[in-house]
Amino acid sequence: MGKVSDLYRQRVAEGRIEADPAQLSVLPHLDRVLDDMAATPAPDKRSAWRAFLGVGSSPPASAARGLYLWGGVGRGKSMLMDLMAEAATVPARRVHFHEFMQEIQAGLNRARQRGDQDTVRPVAMEVAAKVRLLCFDEMQITDIADAMIVGRLFLVLLEQGVVIVTTSNRVPEDLYKHGLNRQLFLPFIDLIRQRLEVVCLDSPVDHRQGRASGGQVWFCPADAAARDAMDAIWDDMTGGAQGEARRIEVGGRSFTLPRFANGAGRSSFWDLCGKPLGPADYLALTREVRVLMIDAIPRLSASNYNEAKRFVTLIDAIYEAKVRLIASAADQPEQLYNEGEGSFEFERTASRLREMQDAGWGRGA
Known part of the structure; x- marks a missing residue:
């Protein structure tokens, strides 16, 4: 051995x-x-x-x-x-x-x-x-x-x-x-x-928080520089692992998280919010990951109302579960959803997204 x-x-x-x-x-x-x-x-x-x-x-x-x-x-x-x-x-x-x-x-x-x-x-x-x-x-x-x-x-x-x-x-x-x-x-x-x-294992150091929360965790606009920054964080958290697709079972059906490694998951906005997923799916997701990385969150409006509603539900689920969020987006949280049906309700989501950027926020904080 x-x-x-x-x-x-x-x-x-x-x-x-x-x-x-x-x-x-x-x-x-x-x-x-x-x-x-x-x-x-x-x-x-x-x-x-x-x-x-x-x-x-x-x-x-x-x-x-x-x-x-x-x-x-x-x-x-x-x-x-x-x-x-x-x-x-x-x-x-x-x-x-x-x-x-x-x-x-x-x-x-x-x-x-x-x-x-x-x-x-x-x-x-x-x-x-x-x-x-x-x-x-x-x-x-x-x-x-x-x-x-x-x-x-x-x-x-x-x-x-x-x-x-x-x-x-x-x-x-x-x-x-x-x-x-x-x-x-x-x-x-x-x-x-x-x-x-x-x-x-009695350590005062949370290595995942130290890596993910020691710097920027919200990148905008969602351009090539943001992508490079997200890739660097992913490599740091996973030790350079590419990650594998993770099938998540929910009540006899399943959906797929595109990348998973070392307790961290990564997905595009559309993979998580552009598909017919609901609260049960997002709750199941929070049981699988401690850190969730979401790429390319777009501006939200009446044109993508259903996707915006799913995004709100997703953020509520990971917020309650204290899953650490790292994301790239079209703009800062307060500017993502400024007009149209649902924009007023999004203010609470924007506030949560802002809170979740705090260095001390998340599981084990």
């Missing part, structure tokens, strides 16, 4: 990241997981069948203990997950937890359609057949459907010898807090404490 600490120090030496004392303090815990996996063979996957049959629930003796890394937003947890997956020399997958659970729910639906009595087992077995290390980013449980199956899903994965490393903004005891039928979820918290080492 490689070491996360070696990759981290290499990134520091290359000037790609700045050394953070809190991040340095958790590197030994990440290295420990990889060292434990290297020191022990992969467990006999047949042991999982004992769990299915209700015979014991202890992990295989050779299973390495996983890690639950929690702390505030922007502390570098996602970056550390990237390094963890890169350092691993066993089959590993690094995936956003919400995306993973969407895949699991889709697999459960297929199992139901086949008539499987135990729908969790085949889905978990399929995952375990492909990976030995699962690196989850941003574990959060807000959906009752996820809450009701995640405990058994994890138990089967662990019994199959899959090692789980995950990040979260919450201490385990705050997962699914105030959720419906939460008492049924509590055994999963116990499972986390038993099978995963819980470590806090």
Whole structure:
């Protein structure tokens, strides 16, 4: 196995990241997981069948203990997950937890359609057949459907010898807090404490806010210079990643965020507001991103009234969710929508857009 600490120090030496004392303090815990996996063979996957049959629930003796890394937003947890997956020399997958659970729910639906009595087992077995290390980013449980199956899903994965490393903004005891039928979820918290080492990344520095809010975040007019400035911010936030299209599921349908990387999303105005999207879609978007970059917001008027209404709804959603906004636009917020139906109501949106430019605004502020 490689070491996360070696990759981290290499990134520091290359000037790609700045050394953070809190991040340095958790590197030994990440290295420990990889060292434990290297020191022990992969467990006999047949042991999982004992769990299915209700015979014991202890992990295989050779299973390495996983890690639950929690702390505030922007502390570098996602970056550390990237390094963890890169350092691993066993089959590993690094995936956003919400995306993973969407895949699991889709697999459960297929199992139901086949008539499987135990729908969790085949889905978990399929995952375990492909990976030995699962690196989850941003574990959060807000959906009752996820809450009701995640405990058994994890138990089967662990019994199959899959090692789980995950990040979260919450201490385990705050997962699914105030959720419906939460008492049924509590055994999963116990499972986390038993099978995963819980470590806090306690840093006073919000690296994402430092990058995005340390300078200009609203660029006008939306010309080539604005585009270059937006590209530079994107490269800084994502470590130079191009980003991939992100499909966001909403009530049995989906829409696509054109670019997503390291908790940041990027889209043109028309991709988000020129399509028939509504409040549910924008709320789902806020659960996916911490920073949203919108390119080329036009002047708004009666000629694009429907798009303007969607833009207002979008800004309301990201404002309430404290998603950091970086945008290029035809003009300053107060000058975007000066006449026509809806211009008076837009004054509140303009005020929010102005507030959101403040350096201290956003999640974790």
